[in-house]
Amino acid sequence: MLILSVTQINRYISFKFKDDKKLSGVMIKGEISNFTAHRSGHFYFTLKDKESSIKAVMFKSHAVNVKFMPENGMNVIAMGNISVFERDGIYQVYVTDIVPDGIGSVYVASEQLKAKLQKEGIFDQSAKRLIPQMPVKIGVVTSKTGAALQDIINILSRRYPIGELVLVPALVQGEGAADSISKALIQAGKFDCDVIILARGGGSLEDLTPFNTEKVAYAVYNSSVPVISAVGHETDVTIADLAADLRAPTPSAAAEVVSVSKEQLNGNLNYYNEKLKNLIRIKLNNAEASLERLTERLIRFSPQFKIENNIRKFDDLQKRLDFAFIKIISDYENKYISRISQMEALSPIKVLKRGYSLIYKNSNIISNISKLECGDIIEIKMSDGTVKAKIITEEDI
Structure with missing residues (x-):
């Protein structure tokens, strides 16, 4: 009988796995457990169902292309080859791609990024800035050929012709769009704009991918001027919407936010006119009260007031002196009369x-x-x- 070493046996079994075409390019559905993202960039985990499990590894060269971070308990579909790890004598799945089971990887990646940015405070309401009511210069970051730009132009020309529109064109879809949007936001901030509208028309979740990236989220959050995000239609909420100072459901709605209609402008003018009158009235009343106080102080500290006050004090002292003198004379008179009476009582004449x-x-x-x-x-x-x-x-x- 032929005697084989452990290495020979494992290698033989490995060749058997490689020869079996059914174990190459296989797709396995299961739940992730024992997941580890190694510092080398490799993913190590186990795929399991109710009755069994299989070990899996995804090397860095494939892991960098995954659009989400796998997590324990996540149901996925893994694609790869089953082979034997000869050193340990175990078979495992060498995964080349992985997607969530039932929902798209783009959605999962977006939700994971939202959770991360939420922890970092990018969406905090306390960080939101007020949108200026009457901006002089309005920056628009969008495609120069898209319908979103035309909608904004139409609204502003009709409602707010006094505003200056500054277009900073950017790619809003496809490869390189996230970088293009981020650079455009920085450039718009350098044009002394009072507010920036980040706009794009509707689209699928995949079309809106650039607006769900970490790079664009930070570019919106770190913008030197307030940003209104108007991406997609009313039902589409992107990460850029959450990071912006204000979210508008459509580009047209964003244009209405930064523009003031004639009716609103007239109402604002009347409001501020009354407010200005009240402020002037308050200022005048305060000035009059202040003038009265200063006049009183001037009178109190003026030489004339001091002279008159000293005269009053002198008159008062004179009266007190006269009263004291009369009292002293009266006391002496009384004493004199008393002494006279005593002397008369003791007089030899009597x-x-x-x-x-x-x-x-x-x-x-x-x-x-x-x-x-x-x-x-x-x-x-x-x-x-x-x-x-x-x-x-x-x-x-």
């Missing part, structure tokens, strides 16, 4: 009127007899006058 007399010798009052001698001349003061007398002894009487 004592004399009661029958008493005062005896003086040499102008000195004599209070006892021991101070008198025979022959002294004395004065006797009584209530009604003074008499002189001489001191004599009893023998002289």
Whole structure:
């Protein structure tokens, strides 16, 4: 019996797989699991159904052409060749192409990109800018031969002839359209436009592919001026629509947004006229109030006001001084009267009127007899006058 090595057996089986034409270019439907996007660019995963599974690998040379990122749980149809990996002795599918089962790869790629940009804040309402009501210069990024441009021109010429339209032509379909749109948006921003309309007529999802690219989304988001996206018809919402500052359902609707009709303009003029009158009235009232306050301050701090104020203070002090002087005089008068009353009560005259007399010798009052001698001349003061007398002894009487 022939004895073979493991390598020989695996290689033999590998040749058998390669010789079987039914295992070449096979299409397998299943659910993705254990998916790994290796840093080398290769995809490794397992395809399974309810009863079985098979390993799969998709090398970088084929993976770069996939328009979406495969995920676990996704139902797909994989196309490729079944062969044996000789080193491990296992067979697997070498995938050359893969598409979602039931929905297109373009749709899947678009949804995945939306989720990514949503996390990065590209669609945040807080980042949206206001669209100017009366733009002077309106940039239009679209095909120069498309119907979208004619619709915009017709609307603006009828509703808003004072606006200047600046066309920045771009490819809106096919290979290179995403780059063309991105460059046109940057160029339009350099033309000092007040607003930019990114426009295209309707089309299939595949036709709108450039407007569902990351490059165009960032070009819209990073535009130096507000962008109105008017791509497709009302039911078609692209990533460019979500990234723009405003989405218009059609190019004609975008033109109406940036233009003001005569009726609207007249209404705006009347509104702003009344608003201006109110502002002027408020300004005048404020100015009058300010003038009154300044006049009051000028009066308060003027020399004349200070002089008059000092005169009033002087008059007040004079009155207070007069009042104080009168009070002091009155107090002294009262004290004087009181003292006079006290003095009168203690006056010797009153004592004399009661029958008493005062005896003086040499102008000195004599209070006892021991101070008198025979022959002294004395004065006797009584209530009604003074008499002189001489001191004599009893023998002289």
